[in-house]
Amino acid sequence: MGWEEKQVRGYGEFAETAQRCHGRPIFALFCGDKDAMGRSWCPDCVTAEPIVRKELHNMPDGSVFIYCLVGDRAYWKDPNNEFRKNLKLTGVPTLLKYGTPQKLVEEECFKAELVRMLFTED
């Protein structure tokens, strides 16, 4: 059956998508917005994304991978933004298993081993 990817932008779209996929394992990668040339304002996100994508095949069957752009730099820096408030995100990139305390933050996302562990652990 494999896995599928959903791309969303902003908290509203993320929450709606996560709810629609309720019951399936949901993994989410949060990154800063990309400009017209496809580069993110967040340099760590640029580094992490290919590493995470290489490990996606390790996710359990039926998983949903939500790739979420959080917003521009100013929005992210606001301490009251919805991602900080509702998902308790502290930095980008963040890779997490939705509904569990399991997550990898910033440089932790650069380590293929840890990413693999997040996708395959129970």
Add this chain to the structure above:
Amino acid sequence: QEAAKYDKKVMVLDFVTPTPLGTSWGLGGTCVNVGCIPKKLMHQAALLGQALQDARKFGWQFTEEVKHNWMTMTEAVQNYIGSLNWGYRVALREKKVTYENAYGEFVGPHTVKATNKRGIEKLYTAKRFLIATGERPRYLGIPGDKEYCISSDDLFSLPYCPGKTLVVGASYVALECAGFLAGLGLDVTVMVRSILLRGFDQDIANKIGEYMEEHGISFIKQFVPIKVEQIEEGTPGRLKVTAQSTVGNEIIEGEYNTVLLAIGRDACTRKIGLDKVGVKINEKTGKIPVNDEEQTNVPYIYAVGDVLQDKLELTPVAIQAGRLLVRRLYGGATSKCDYVNVPTTVFTPLEYGACGYSEERAVEEFGEENIEVYHSYFWPLEWTVPSRDNNKCYAKIICNIKDNERVIGFHVLGPNAGEVTQGFAAAIRCGITKEQLDDTIGIHPVCAEV
């Protein structure tokens, strides 16, 4: 993690055998999952309940009655524990420590067999082994105990409010649990076979018991349960407990929603194949005797933590012993773990912090005429306005007259006892005398100035 720092190849085998009721948990051991961490959080929940009552006297106005939701608290606690379990997984990976969620047992010299939860077995060999398997709660061995009673292993993740609870036991586990359950508004009874807090200063143990009784916890003293039956299934259900007196023939019965057993913990040493490698254990208690370098009678097998014979069962002690052991083995260090003057705290409703000798032990070791005890009751300033008890908080120090009145025992009964005790433990380690203590100017207004 310490051994990995020295570039050693390290593997951790951690496996939780589920409780009779099926409860299990993640990486981190007892403290993180079913001990200190959830205990302190639930104790805090109970303290906050008390604080809400006090708040009205300080001018806060809220008209609704305040109620407690067990599920909200438990989910929050378990979520935090989950983040700790995950944090350890990440830490081990980052330090290149191999982790297997599998049950380890020795099958021959330098060899262990690891069985995971699907029953798959693997064999591993190593140059050295460290046993840190800890303990699990003991059951009574009476009809109905495993089917209907819960232990601390189950309590912190119980998916329903325990309701009217009977706590069996008088250990600090029993009293701490009884304390916070009552603080959350539940009807709690404690059934005690003989004395409270065996091994602790009895003068203080009695004060703790009195305080709990005066604050709504019933005690049934000198009885032991002989039978537990189910009247009605449910979450929680209804249980009937029959108990017999230890000083006569009297039999009593009581009905409760939950029976929590906290009568002691047994070392997990009987089913890990120690006989196959010749590690001696104390047959009666299951504990492992070690020398002062944490080495068992088999030179390549070491042990730390609650499994050790005659050592304090405390998380920080085990951690320290483990770290120092590795530094001695691979870092050329020589320092050994110091098991003396280790501070502890019991988080009963009235908290108790201690470091050093109890009064009884001091008398036994030095003789009554050679020790001097200084003590005082105190009334925390924060308790005055809400009219809370003015004669319950208490502090005492025990001094060795022959050694310059050196402080050899410190005991405090009152709020934040743990925080207060930590500093004094450092002072005792430096050999503080009564005179030096007197010369130290107090911070005012805090409890610690007494």
